[in-house]
Amino acid sequence: MANTFLCGRYEFDLERPLVMGIVNITPDSFSDGGQTFDTQAAIDRALRQVEEGAQILDLGGESTRPGAEPVPASEELDRLLPVIEGLLDCGVPLSIDTFKPEVMRAVLAAGADMINDIAGFREPGAIEAVAGSRCGLCIMHMKGEPRTMQDAPEYSDLLGEIGLFLGARAQRLRGAWVDPRRIVLDPGFGFGKTADQNYQLLRRLSSLRVSSYPLLVGVSRKSMIGHATGKPVAERMPGSVAAALACVARGASIVRVHDVAATVDALKVWQAAEQGAIPQ
Secondary structure: OOOEEEEOOEEEEOOOOEEEEEEEOOOOOOOOOOOOOOHHHHHHHHHHHHHHOOOEEEEEOOOOOOOOOOOOHHHHHHHHHHHHHHHOOOOOOEEEEOOOHHHHHHHHHOOOOEEEEOOOOOOOOHHHHHHOOOOEEEEEOOOOOOOOOOOOOOOOOHHHHHHHHHHHHHHHHHHOOOOHHHEEEEOOOOOOOOHHHHHHHHHOHHHOOOOOOOEEEOOOOOHHHHHHHOOOHHHOHHHHHHHHHHHHHOOOOEEEEOOHHHHHHHHHHHHHHHHOOOOO
8 A cells, every 4th residue: 555645735644544524514414414504614613623633624515415416516616615715724634525627626726635526536527627736636436426326226246346446547547647646545435335235345345455545434424324323323423433443444544534533532542552553
């Protein structure tokens, strides 16, 4: 696995896992019901996550929950740009969760450090929008699209299909002269996968080998946590932390989470136990 991740203005050593904090600037997020839809509320949430130990912030201006309806690029940018402006000097990279090339171009011009694309840079013009910058790039696997992805997804070879897709998309970026140190891969927990498929993927995550690219995973508060615990979204923090640790133990380099403080503490204890890495 690559030890360095180039992410816009920042460069990370991936010897230890990174925590990416989620900031939804949407009225219909599954996880927080629009609590940070207001610009200042989103900025305040993000700054609190930095204080809690988030090393990257992931800002989203469009919900990608199952069944979500698309949002025009202009509306997505109206949500994102003021928050980016308010966080440019917060001390950590700003990742933008979007699949629209026009949004990618605008947020990179505004100073964003990373593009997190649930569509794997498949939209026409997406690769061209990011290739010439230094931004970090997350390629995610999704079967279908948000409105239909949970309509009985089927796989003949779950990990094989995910690995082939991610590898092919990474090669497309490399073909546009993208530095491989800019690329991380997300197997897409919850995106076109049943609960059983999600847990099969988690159990076998360490066998998902796609060249030397690091893995970014997002399991926080998702329905797979509810399937195992029986808890509603608001009560899934303990299960989400456990799932994040399970992913890190199987090789994940970046965990995308809502509950930053709890995840950071859990990782410190896990590292102390596994690696003798006691924080000073």
